[in-house]
Amino acid sequence: MLNIRRLLQGLVLSAPVIATLLIPTAGTAAANPIQPVGPINLPPMPTLVAVVDQQLLTDPGFEGATPSGWIKTEGAFVTSNVHKCGSRSLSLGFLGNAFFFQDVAIPANATSPNLSFYLRIDSNVASTSAVDTLDVLLKTAPALPMTGTTLATLATYSNLDTTNSQFVRKGNFDLSSYKGQTLRVWFQGTFAQHAGQSTQFFIDDTAVWTRQHLVLNFC
Numbered sequence: 129m130l131n132i133r134r135l136l137q138g139l140v141l142s143a144p145v146i147a148t149l150l151i152p153t154a155g156t157a158a159a160n161p162i163q164p165v166g167p168i169n170l171p172p173m174p175t176l177v178a179v180v181d182q183q184l185l186t187d188p189g190f191e192g193a194t195p196s197g198w199i200k201t202e203g204a205f206v207t208s209n210v211h212k213c214g215s216r217s218l219s220l221g222f223l224g225n226a227f228f229f230q231d232v233a234i235p236a237n238a239t240s241p242n243l244s245f246y247l248r249i250d251s252n253v254a255s256t257s258a259v260d261t262l263d264v265l266l267k268t269a270p271a272l273p274m275t276g277t278t279l280a281t282l283a284t285y286s287n288l289d290t291t292n293s294q295f296v297r298k299g300n301f302d303l304s305s306y307k308g309q310t311l312r313v314w315f316q317g318t319f320a321q322h323a324g325q326s327t328q329f330f331i332d333d334t335a336v337w338t339r340q341h342l343v344l345n346f347c
């Protein structure tokens with residue numbers, strides 16, 4: 129494969145590049161073997177634009193026993209009972225109301241930044257109303273953890289949205305409005321009290337993807 133960087137490594141040029149070529153002149157070889165013929169303008173060196181896809185969340189699959197990058201309350205816990213990828217997922221519901229979140233900086237030059245994740249909902253709640261819910265929120269990211277002002281509610285799921293014991297992909301939620309900002313990606317579980325009935329939300333394989341255009345100038 130052509131290595132453009134190595135190919136250009138030996139050249140030190142400025143744009144516009146001006147070079148003076150020296151060539152032999154007929155009949156004057158003995159006294160003056162070469163004569164300058166003047167400057168020649170060469171086209172500027174190329175500018176390359178590299179398109180790079182990047183996933184920004186840390187430990188997106190909750191594979192750490194204490195998942196790094198995430199902050200959570202006690203009722204949000206890592207479980208190895210079910211998982212979409214790896215061997216663990218993040219569970220909400222067994223211990224009542226709980227939430228977890230991670231701060232993510234959306235680059236100013238990102239193209240089509242978006243959030244996605246896999247969600248499994250198990251429930252044996254008899255109610256035909258949405259009594260146990262999972263809200264997926266975007267919040268501001270102040271220095272004080274466990275806080276933040278809600279910027280948007282991306283989605284709300286409930287006991288009515290069971291997934292037949294399967295993980296289902298959710299997204300892509302558009303984050304384009306937040307380029308250049310740090311977001312707090314927040315999963316909030318809210319649960320009613322049920323005798324012998326419960327709802328569990330399992331989240332796995334989260335992702336915030338961006339496509340960035342990196343400009344490479346060879347000059």
Ligand SMILES: [Ca+2]
Binds near residue numbers: 189
């Ligand atoms: Ca996992």
